Amino acid sequence: MLFNEFGLKENPAVLLMHGMLQDWHSLWEVLKPLEEKYRVIVPAMDGMYDNSPDFTSFADQCRQIEEFVNENYGGKLRGVYGLSQGATVMSELLARNNIKIDIAVLDGVYVAHQGKLAAYFVLKIFWSMRKNNGEPPKIISIMRKRMGRRQDDNSLLDSIYHGMSYESMKRNLYENYTYKVNPDLNKTDTKVYLWCGSKEPYAIKSHKELKKYLKNYEEEIFTDLGHAQLLYNGNNAVNKKLCELF
Numbered sequence: 600m601l602f603n604e605f606g607l608k609e610n611p612a613v614l615l616m617h618g619m620l621q622d623w624h625s626l627w628e629v630l631k632p633l634e635e636k637y638r639v640i641v642p643a644m645d646g647m648y649d650n651s652p653d654f655t656s657f658a659d660q661c662r663q664i665e666e667f668v669n670e671n672y673g674g675k676l677r678g679v680y681g682l683s684q685g686a687t688v689m690s691e692l693l694a695r696n697n698i699k700i701d702i703a704v705l706d707g708v709y710v711a712h713q714g715k716l717a718a719y720f721v722l723k724i725f726w727s728m729r730k731n732n733g734e735p736p737k738i739i740s741i742m743r744k745r746m747g748r749r750q751d752d753n754s755l756l757d758s759i760y761h762g763m764s765y766e767s768m769k770r771n772l773y774e775n776y777t778y779k780v781n782p783d784l785n786k787t788d789t790k791v792y793l794w795c796g797s798k799e800p801y802a803i804k805s806h807k808e809l810k811k812y813l814k815n816y817e818e819e820i821f822t823d824l825g826h827a828q829l830l831y832n833g834n835n836a837v838n839k840k841l842c843e844l845f
Contacts, residue, residue, distance in 0.1 A: 600663040601643040601651065603627070606634035611677035613845055614640040614664070616685030618707075618758075618827065619775055620647065620725060620768065625758030626682060629830055632838050637677070637845065640667075644688075646767025647760045654767040656774055661692045668698045678702040678845040680837075683709065683827060684775055690809065693789055694781035702844055706794040706837070707826050710780050711804040718776035722769055729761055729768070784812040791816040792844065796824030 603623065613633065617626040623643040633639050642664060646654035654660075668674055679700055681689035686708035693703055763771075791813050795802035797820050806818055821829055830837045 600645055600660060600667075601648045602667050603641045603643070605631075605639045605641070606637055608638055610636060610638045611845065612638040612640060612668075612672045612675070613678045613680065613841075614642070614668075614676055616642060616679065616681040616688055617644070617647075618683030618685050620684075620760060620763065620771065621758045622647065622760040626685075626830075630680075630838060630841070632835070633841060636842060638672075640676075642667075644771075646763050646771060649762060651767075653764060654771045654774075656770070657688050657691045657778060658695075660688055661695055661697075664692060665695070665697045675699045676701070678704070678841070680704045680841055681706065681708070682830060683707045684771075687775065687778055690784060691778075691781055693787040693791070694784040696783065696786050700787075700789045702792070703789050704792045704794060704841065704844065705809070706829065707799060707802050708793065708795070708805050708809065709775070709801050710778060710808050711801050712779050713776045713801070715773060715777060718773045721776070722772045725759070725772070726765060726768060728759070729763065729765075780808050780812060782812060784809070785814065787813075788815065793818040794821070794829065796821050796826065796828055798823065798825040802826065 615626055615630055617623045623641050627641050643651070644654060644660055645652050668676060676698065679689050679692070681687070681704070686705035687710055689703055689705055690708060690710060693700065793806045793809065793816055795806065803820065810816065
């Protein structure tokens with residue numbers, strides 16, 4: 600894992616986790632104003648940065664985060680924000696309960712089991728893009744529809760890291776589409792905020808799964824928004840909301 604740090608070390612530490620197959624820079628470019636108030640940690644998952652080892656599992660990514668936070672921040676974070684797959688990884692981090700996190704924001708989390716067939720289907724789509732210089736196949740329209748996004752909206756596709764190996768992509772997607780909630784999530788005392796758009800059926804279904812385990816949470820569903828649109832809609836809504844919460 601590659602750990603990127605911004606802002607003054609004495610400020611409260613927050614961690615931002617990017618989404619599926621994304622280049623970490625895309626998340627940081629939007630949330631950069633946070634460094635004015637916080638010490639901001641922006642990891643890049645294995646497989647998603649230059650000269651990276653291959654992706655292994657969400658649990659292994661969490662282990663690396665725990666080791667880094669324990670070594671550099673006394674095992675404590677003021678908050679974490681995870682987008683899409685990043686939110687799923689943060690749910691696993693909370694379930695492991697090996698570091699103290701005051702507040703967690705899970706934006707567009709997917710923990711509703713979709714299965715190996717879905718992983719295989721998405722692997723074919725993204726590997727074809729990898730070989731065709733990022734050009735999306737027409738079938739990507741199905742994914743856009745299931746995420747509640749317009750057919751001309753390429754903001755998520757534009758943020759993909761295209762240097763990933765086939766093995767990393769395969770492991771990541773199969774982990775993503777077969778992941779189920781870790782029942783140890785019921786042990787966390789972290790205050791959790793569940794965010795998603797009203798056009799995100801899988802995220803809404805995922806909220807139902809998470810609420811079976813969470814003891815302290817608030818849910819907010821944003822009208823007429825699809826997957827990750829709150830972050831990428833250009834009005835700094837996520838920056839403002841995170842500053843209020845953290």
